Amino acid sequence: MATHGIVLDLIRTRRATTRSEIMRVTGLSRSTVAQRLERLLESRLICEADSGDSTGGRPAGHFCLNNAYGALLVVDAGATSMRLALTTLTLEIRLEREIAHAIEKGPDETLALIKQALAALLLEAGIEGGDVAGIAMGLPGPVEFETGRVVRPPIMTGWDDYPIVETLRQAYDCPVIIDNDVNLMALGEYRTARAQVQDLLYIKMGTGIGAGIIMEGRLQRGARGSAGDIGHLMIETDTPTQPAAPCRCGKRGCLEAYASGWSLVRTLREQGHMVDSAQAIVQLSKSGDAQAIEALRQSGKRLGLAASYAVSLLNPAVVVLGGTLIEGQDECVAAFRETLYQRSLPLATRDLKVEISHLGRRAGIMGATHLIIDHLLDPERIDRQLS
Amino acid sequence: MATHGIVLDLIRTRRATTRSEIMRVTGLSRSTVAQRLERLLESRLICEADSGDSTGGRPAGHFCLNNAYGALLVVDAGATSMRLALTTLTLEIRLEREIAHAIEKGPDETLALIKQALAALLLEAGIEGGDVAGIAMGLPGPVEFETGRVVRPPIMTGWDDYPIVETLRQAYDCPVIIDNDVNLMALGEYRTARAQVQDLLYIKMGTGIGAGIIMEGRLQRGARGSAGDIGHLMIETDTPTQPAAPCRCGKRGCLEAYASGWSLVRTLREQGHMVDSAQAIVQLSKSGDAQAIEALRQSGKRLGLAASYAVSLLNPAVVVLGGTLIEGQDECVAAFRETLYQRSLPLATRDLKVEISHLGRRAGIMGATHLIIDHLLDPERIDRQLS
Known part of the structure; x- marks a missing residue:
């Protein structure tokens, strides 16, 4: 052998x-x-x-x-911004950049920008493109992990089935892995900060809402890569007097339509506030605005209900909260905890920890680094290469 | 090595x-x-x-x-009946019995009955107790898999933390494994009939409602053994005019309080029907009773809603339905499918199969047989024994 x-x-x-x-x-x-x-x-x-x-x-x-051994290039592309980094086999972040960019601009423009930013990182570090050992990237939509293609995303116009891996491999002759962004955040949190547990649920509350699931120490993607899609649980239905809120996925009553950054922007703009992002809502609430605080409280409450479903079904040891809406907003987290505990059986929550992300905005790039290292150092792959 | x-x-x-x-x-x-x-x-x-x-x-x-090599003794103990079997390493069912018994009678009486029934199976097969290689048993409550103890069950009075493994080992000097009953059904279905998929959700609709989760080909129990607890998702809340239905777990608004065998018994008795079990409800509906059929339809609809949450979170390739309420009742399954597809994103359901259990009432004992064989033939265990 x-x-x-x-x-x-x-x-x-x-x-x-x-x-x-x-x-x-x-x-x-x-x-x-x-x-x-x-x-x-x-x-x-x-x-x-x-x-x-x-x-x-x-x-x-x-x-x-x-x-x-070689540089690792990692990208965490969110809906409205992306973080890129040059990392190493020993999990060191050598260089790191954040760029504002709307993923809705489509794959051609986005991937050109990513290639340009990655080339700039290498140039700055004095590393040749041929010395790149691997690339991993997270995207804010469902990804079929085997092919690295986005599959019918509810947002991300133009990305459906786009050859992302092939496009990046035009510039770099190395393994390229694509995954859902929140999956990578879950993996990053799990590997970096919480290896003592085996079952972790990571929930991101940003512009959108998503979850990443670790069970038995492994990232679980489901049959088609869409596991963890907590944002589109249908938590409200039409009543005789009021239709459920429309979601950007085309349905009504989804968690995202009530609790996400984009839906809070909608709510607060209807109330006359000139907010345009999750970040702006957090700033408004920090300035003491009662409507912004109440919006975040309602958001935490709705998320707590959806999370109670995830906790009953998955029985994690820890729920980790991340994303812009979580950062620095106690009202949102307090309402989340209260609803989660109220709506769950004591059995599911008595040993459950609810924690704020340790890695913050670095969770995605750390997860991407772990993912590509797992691939590069996979024992079977190494045996094929060296035997 | x-x-x-x-x-x-x-x-x-x-x-x-x-x-x-x-x-x-x-x-x-x-x-x-x-x-x-x-x-x-x-x-x-x-x-x-x-x-x-x-x-x-x-x-x-x-x-x-x-x-x-040795006989395997397997038990699938449900809320109101149990199935026991004598099986083999090659998955043969040599003898099989079903016994009506209420698990609520407590561990002393139940385990005495089980020991007696297992001894009778061995006697009939002409096998000595010393030739029993392993025992596996499923119970209708949350089980901490490492210790084999029931943990704060919502039903099953008296079973909390009872030394079940120790009690059975008084009679048989062999490995004894305890698990949740629906986990074993999920494993049985997966291994026997659907090994071509890696992600399966099994939902049992009987007296109670529970689910078993297979992801990446492995049974997922969660941090404390309560994963798959779909029956207590809180799908309804109090309204100004009507409180949510009380559940036997002590909370209100759970799926079980609307869709389980025991709650349908409550509903139909309020309507004047003399039913006392899930089986009786199915018989009544088969006789053409409109209220029983409607009750089953409503039950399927509620289960479809809860299943849409599980499907969004877990992204299984197949949902398998089992349990008394499913057996032979097209109305229930039709309403289930309709709601599930209506409430889920197309992405989560476009490749999803919804199927009726292939194994029926044998799913639990087949799963128990696989579980004990996995344990007995675990490569590391074998190396320790034979090296």
Whole structure:
């Protein structure tokens, strides 16, 4: 059996980082271990601690992942802004940019802008395009993970079935992975800050509302990549006197139509406020505006109801809240907690933690970094490459 | 590395069933493969096809799981009846019984009855208690899988934290696994009839309502074993004129309070019908009673709403419906489908299949059989035993 991948995984997870530890854990002979390490060193995936290269100060004789293996390019593209970063195998963020851009402008314009911004990051870091080891990008819509294509997004005009991977690979000859943006945030939070739990629900409240699901320590995407679509749970129906609020997906009564950034903009503009974004609503509420505060409270309450459904169905250990509407708005989170606990069975919530994102706006790029590293260092992939 | 477990797994899954196939797939030497097979034959976990023992007619030189390894005892205990069976490593149901019994009678009486019934099955089959290889049981409440204990069940008085595993192990010195009943039904359906999908949602509509979740081919239990609790999604709230219906969990407005067997009994009795069970309601509707048919239609509609939440969050490839209320009642299923499709985004439902359980009342015992076999043949467990 090829065991390069197993050896690399032991080094990556730090379960065994010396020749003798690797021999003990795997039961492989001294000569086999030596051969595996030699191939991994040749490939520049790992380095020895005394080589002076990204060793985190460990003594000689220890092996670790090699930051010089190649750059990772990661993108977290939201509805109205995107964050791009140059990261490494050891999860270091070397350079990072945020750009205001409406995803509605379509894939041609958006991907041209992304390519340009990524090239600028590489130029600044003095890295050649050929040294890019992998790219991962999150998009604010349902993504079919195997093909990296957006599938019938409720927003994102023009993106349906667009060849995103192929477009990025025109510029970079390396693996490119596309996923839903909130999936990447969930993964980032889980891996970076909460590896002690196995079941996590991440909810993003920004311009739109979405969720990412970790169960048994794995990101769950569902059959077609649309798992976690909490924003379009139909929480209201028409009554004899009042129709349910229209949603941008074309239906009525969705959670997003009552609780998202875009729907709060609609509500507050009807009340005469000149707000145009989730950020503006948060600023208005921080200035003490009673209508903005009440809008955020109502939003938290509706989200709490939808989250009670997710909590009953998924039984997570922790619910992590992120996104613009959450940042710094206690009213929204307080109303969320109150409704969630009131609407759930005690069993589902007695050990449940509700927490604010540790990573904030970096959750997406950290998740993207983990995702591409998982792909690049997958033991089976390594065995195919090195055997 | 110990590789008994890997060799057994190849034989179990039929990916490699001869010496030369096993050598080719694993890369192990002829002598190592011979030694692994010898130990597996000694342990009676496998047998050779020409030994005449449960070979399914395969030619000599092929290895397969050995039906004579030991009996499996499986129990599917529902709220008002239980099914017990004697099964084998090769998924054969050798004997099977159904017993009417109210789980509310508590753990002492229920487990005594179960022990008695299992002993009777063994006696009839001519099998000694010492030849029982494993036991798996499903219960109609939340189960903490690691400990096998029921955790704060909304029904099941007296079962909270009762030492079920310990009680059964007084009679049988073998692994005993306890799980939620609907989890086992989901696993049974998935493994027996639908292995071509990876994401399945099983919903049981009987006296109570529950769901079992398969994602990425694995049963998902959540952090505390209560994942899939669709029955207590709070789908209605008090209005100024009418309070939401009380649920047996102590809250109001739960799905179960509108759509379960017990709540339909309440509704139909208020309308003057002398029904006392889900079965009686189905019979009444089959006799053409308009109120019973309407009650089942309303029930399907409410379940469709709750299922639309589960489908948006989980994005399954297939929803499987089982339980007494589903059996033979087209009205209920038609109303379910209609509401589910009406309330969900097209993306979540365009490839979604809604199907009636293939296994019917055997789903639970088949799932229990798969669960205990997974445990007994777990590669790491086998390596610990045989190395």
